[in-house]
Amino acid sequence: xxxxxxxxxxxxxxxxxxDFSMVTxxxxxxxxxxxxxxxxxxxxxxxxxxxxxxxxxxxxxxxxRGDIISVIDLRVFFNLQVLDNTNTESENMxxxxxxxxxxxxxxxxxxxVVGISTANVQPPHPLFGDINIxxxxxxxxxxxxxxxxxxVERIFGTGxxxxxxxxxxxxxxRRPPSAQAPVPGAGNAAxxxxxxxxxxxEEELDLTFIEETLVTFASFYPSPVNQEWIxxxxxSWKAKRGENVQLANKEDAEAFLSSFYSxxxxxxxxxxxxxxxxxxxxxxxxxxxxxxxPGCANGYETYSAACMIKKYFPAVxxxxxxxxxxxxxxxxxxxxxxxxxxxxxxxxxxxxxxTGGYQFKKEIKDSILFEYHDVTHxxxxxxxxMVVMRDTVSFLxxxxxxxxxxxxxxxxxPGGLLILGANEKPLEPERWETVENAGVTAYKKK
Amino acid sequence: MRVEYIxxxxxxxxxxxxEVLQSDIVRKDLYLKKTSHPVLGVAAMVGLAGDVEGRVxxxxxxxxxxxxxxxxxxxxLTEMDELAKATIMEMANMITAQAVTKxxxxxxxxxxxxxSLITGSNMQVSNANEVEALIVPLETPQGLVEIxxxxxxxx
Numbered sequence: 001x002x003x004x005x006x007x008x009x010x011x012x013x014x015x016x017x018x019d020f021s022m023v024t025x026x027x028x029x030x031x032x033x034x035x036x037x038x039x040x041x042x043x044x045x046x047x048x049x050x051x052x053x054x055x056x057x058x059x060x061x062x063x064x065r066g067d068i069i070s071v072i073d074l075r076v077f078f079n080l081q082v083l084d085n086t087n088t089e090s091e092n093m094x095x096x097x098x099x100x101x102x103x104x105x106x107x108x109x110x111x112x113v114v115g116i117s118t119a120n121v122q123p124p125h126p127l128f129g130d131i132n133i134x135x136x137x138x139x140x141x142x143x144x145x146x147x148x149x150x151x152v153e154r155i156f157g158t159g160x161x162x163x164x165x166x167x168x169x170x171x172x173x174r175r176p177p178s179a180q181a182p183v184p185g186a187g188n189a190a191x192x193x194x195x196x197x198x199x200x201x202e203e204e205l206d207l208t209f210i211e212e213t214l215v216t217f218a219s220f221y222p223s224p225v226n227q228e229w230i231x232x233x234x235x236s237w238k239a240k241r242g243e244n245v246q247l248a249n250k251e252d253a254e255a256f257l258s259s260f261y262s263x264x265x266x267x268x269x270x271x272x273x274x275x276x277x278x279x280x281x282x283x284x285x286x287x288x289x290x291x292x293x294p295g296c297a298n299g300y301e302t303y304s305a306a307c308m309i310k311k312y313f314p315a316v317x318x319x320x321x322x323x324x325x326x327x328x329x330x331x332x333x334x335x336x337x338x339x340x341x342x343x344x345x346x347x348x349x350x351x352x353x354x355t356g357g358y359q360f361k362k363e364i365k366d367s368i369l370f371e372y373h374d375v376t377h378x379x380x381x382x383x384x385x386m387v388v389m390r391d392t393v394s395f396l397x398x399x400x401x402x403x404x405x406x407x408x409x410x411x412x413x414p415g416g417l418l419i420l421g422a423n424e425k426p427l428e429p430e431r432w433e434t435v436e437n438a439g440v441t442a443y444k445k446k
Numbered sequence: 447m448r449v450e451y452i453x454x455x456x457x458x459x460x461x462x463x464x465e466v467l468q469s470d471i472v473r474k475d476l477y478l479k480k481t482s483h484p485v486l487g488v489a490a491m492v493g494l495a496g497d498v499e500g501r502v503x504x505x506x507x508x509x510x511x512x513x514x515x516x517x518x519x520x521x522x523l524t525e526m527d528e529l530a531k532a533t534i535m536e537m538a539n540m541i542t543a544q545a546v547t548k549x550x551x552x553x554x555x556x557x558x559x560x561x562s563l564i565t566g567s568n569m570q571v572s573n574a575n576e577v578e579a580l581i582v583p584l585e586t587p588q589g590l591v592e593i594x595x596x597x598x599x600x601x
Contacts, residue, residue, distance in 0.1 A: 051551065053497060055600065327476060330449050367598065370449045374478045377578040380598060 004410045008203075011089050018115035022140075023094060024147055025107040028080040032107075033114065040097040042110055045071075053366070056288055062104055064095065072105045072156065076317060086259065098157050104151075114147065115405035121149065171365050202261035207234050210256070210375045213246070217253035219261075226394045229260060229423035262422035265391045266297060270303035274346040276440040277305075278312040280417050281386065289316035290382045292411070294375055294404070295392030296322035299333030299368070305388050306364050307347045321381060323373035334416040336360065354377035376400050381411045402427065404422055408445070418443040447478070447580045448498075448531040451597060454548035455502070455541075456582050459593040462541045466518050479594075480525055485569045486592065487511070488526070490538035494546070500577060500597030502536040502545070508565065510589030517588060526565055535561040541593065561573035 022033035023042070028434040048060030048071050057077040061070050071093065075082045093104045101240060105148065121138035209228065211222040212285050235255060247253045264273055289309065296302045302322040311319050324330040325403050337357040338347070350356040359365075375396065393401050405427045418426060419442050426432045432443040456476065464471050488511040490504045506514070514537070515530040516523045517552045523530045525588065538561045571594075579596040 161596055325454070325478065331452070334449055372447045372449055372478065372580065374578065377478060377480050379575060 017119065018116040018122070020118045021115045023147060024111040024114050024146065025092070026109050026111065026146075026373070027107055029108075031111070031145050031147045033149045034096070034152055035137075035149070036113060038096050040095045040102060040150050043093045043095055043104070044090040046095055049419065056319060059091075059106060062093075064102075064104070064275040066327075067102065069095065071105050071106060073106045075104075075106070075108070076287060078156075081286060081333055087118055096152050096156065098153055098176065102158070103156050114142050116142055124148075161389040161419060166236065176428065198286065206238075207231075210234065210245070210247055214253055214256065216290055217247060217250045217261055218257055219395055220253070220257060221394060221397050221401065223394070224397045224427055225420075225424050226260070228425060233259060235263060238368075239335075259421050260391070260394070260421075262390050264301070264304070266419065267300050269301070269308065269346045270344055271348075272348055273440065274304065274308040274311075274438045277419060278308055279437050280435050280442045281313065282443075285313050285316050285385065287317060289313065289318050289335050289384075289386070290384045291318070291324040291386045291388060292381060292384050293320055294324075294373075295395075296324050296370065297326060297329045297372060297388055299330070301388060301390065302333070302368055302370075303336065303360055303364065304346050305386075306360075306367050306430050307350045310350065310364060310367070311346070318327045318367040319382070320368045322368055322370045323375065324370075325374045330372055332369055334365070335370075336416065375401060379407055379411070381407075382410045384416055386419070388419045389418060391424070393420065394424060412445050414445055416445045417443065447578065447595070448599065450499075450552060450554070451595070452476070452580060454545045454597050455509070455580070455593060458545035458548060459504075459541050459582055459584060459591075462537065462544055462590060463584055466537060466540070467514065467588065468517075469587050471587075472585040474585060476531075476583075477581050479581055480578045480596055484539065485564070486570055486590075487567060488534060488564065489569070489571070490534050490561050491564060492538050492542040492561045494542075494556050494597055495559075496556040497529065497554050498556065498597045500595070502538070502542050503571060503592075503594040503596075504541060505592040505594050507567035507589060508532075508596060510586075510591065511565075513598045514586070514591070531565075534566070535563050543564050 007250050014276075021036040023036050023039045024033045026032065043064070045062055048062050050060045051058060051070075052062075057073050059071040060072045061068050073082070074080075092108070093106055094110065095102065095104045120142045123138050124136040135151055135155045137151045140149060150156055160335045161330065167383050207230070214220040214222060220226075233256065249254055264270065267276075291305060291309070293302045293305065299322060302320055306318065306320055309316065322333070323331075337354065337359050339357050340352065347360070349366050350361050352361045390403075393404060396404065417430065420426065422441070426443050430445055433446055435442050435444055456473070460471065460473055474495045477504065485503070485578060486505050487508040489568055492502045492504075494500050495500065495531075511534050512523055512526065512530060515533040518537070519529065520534050533562055542561075546558060577596050577598040579594050582593040582595070
């Protein structure tokens with residue numbers, strides 16, 4: 001008898017202390033929980049009203065007995081795999097009542113309500129991959145399942161807790177400029193030529209002079225990014241010009257740079273070039289796909305990249321962020337019109353006829369965000385899958401070049417793709433893996 | 447700064463200031479600033495929320511603010527009293543409201559907060575979410591007015 005009571009007590013020791021109930025559900029095969037006090041109800045629905053210009057994870061809005069609530073697809077939100085849903089089945093929704101609003105989240109399947117003791121909730125480990133750690137309350141074990149408890153107030157809330165989190169993140173996430181580690185191998189451009197001893201001092205002098213005049217006449221900044229090309233070009237330039245190697249004016253500088261520009265710079269890509277770029281992208285790309293295109297100018301290359309990704313990876317949720325600090329050029333970009341439905345160019349099939357020519361289809365336009373932005377200012381970018389900046393870095397002073405590569409360091413995902421101009425190399429080449437396809441080169445972040 | 451947002455703010459600032467001051471004003475070149483930057487002296491701030499988040503700052507020196515408030519009220523004001531402050535806030539409200547109306551016509555939806563006025567010398571404005579600001583400088587007969595717009599998309 002005594003023993004029985006003991007056993008019962010022992011059995012129920014965790015049960016007695018149940019002070020936290022959570023609704024459990026699965027996302028991409030893994031178990032998650034949400035505090036039941038935040039859950040208003042559970043519901044199924046299949047049709048949502050699309051909201052234009054909403055982030056990709058917003059499925060739309062839903063009419064819940066007269067209340068319009070927004071619906072978030074948690075799988076897209078957390079970059080998880082979305083199971084192929086042919087839209088015949090309705091989606092499982094958990095409707096959350098947060099401090100100041102009601103919101104619905106879509107999950108794969110909803111299990112049941114599990115009671116646990118808060119004492120048994122383990123803090124999340126910093127190495128958790130799938131979901132950013134700051135959105136997790138903790139981990140709890142029940143019946144052999146491990147549940148990740150989501151802090152929905154912090155994920156979707158607009159209250160003070162969420163705000164404080166954001167400011168704390170931006171405070172610590174960025175290093176102050178003074179504390180930034182110097183980038184090795186990105187030495188001062190003017191000092192770089194001194195490194196090779198084989199060339200005679202006179203040639204060194206000529207080269208240094210050319211490098212300086214390129215800055216003056218063409219705002220082209222020699223640096224390790226384009227050093228290899230400059231040296232080769234200098235040899236051929238000298239062979240052609242003989243004694244008269246110096247660049248005396250803007251025309252000379254342009255002539256010197258004439259072979260620098262990569263194919264399809266500042267213009268639409270053709271199918272062949274786009275094929276090669278597409279071959280570098282991970283075939284299994286799914287969910288959100290973020291591309292950054294600094295120095296987009298008129299947007300020709302931005303549209304090319306958008307069409308290329310839509311063509312080869314129609315399933316991904318594409319978002320391209322295109323920046324330029326030329327207000328006139330970038331103002332034209334969102335409404336860019338082309339005169340003919342280009343044979344053999346990548347945008348073939350992505351145009352819609354409009355007054356005075358052709359414009360890009362809405363799905364392409366919606367995937368691009370053109371922003372007036374100065375590259376040297378602060379960024380707030382998502383984690384990027386791909387960066388297109390062809391013949392852009394070379395036209396920035398060397399400190400800005402370093403800054404751009406620091407931005408890449410922070411925002412480009414490991415394995416993310418970097419597309420530079422044909423004659424450009426990344427700073428710190430040892431941190432990049434070079435991939436090549438028939439003359440077209442790209443770099444993958446290690 | 448999304449390209450589509452730029453023009454509505456420039457136009458609204460230009461139209462409203464020209465209308466309330468009844469004089470010719472000159473728009474100077476737009477430029478971008480990092481958000482931590484000094485304020486001229488009197489700054490009226492209107493917050494934006496909705497598709498984007500951010501704020502609009504109408505920034506000018508105290509002298510300019512007094513001149514503008516005097517012109518708008520048709521009487522000579524010599525210190526930043528309640529009336530002068532309310533006048534500057536009203537101007538900020540008009541500019542932002544007109545810009546938001548224009549943006550709404552383009553399909554972007556925002557909400558506004560009531561304007562607040564900050565005065566003092568040697569002040570800096572910073573934003574936690576590190577977004578850069580678009581500056582629209584307008585040269586008026588009363589002095590320089592800077593429209594400082596810092597908004598970003600909700601990601």
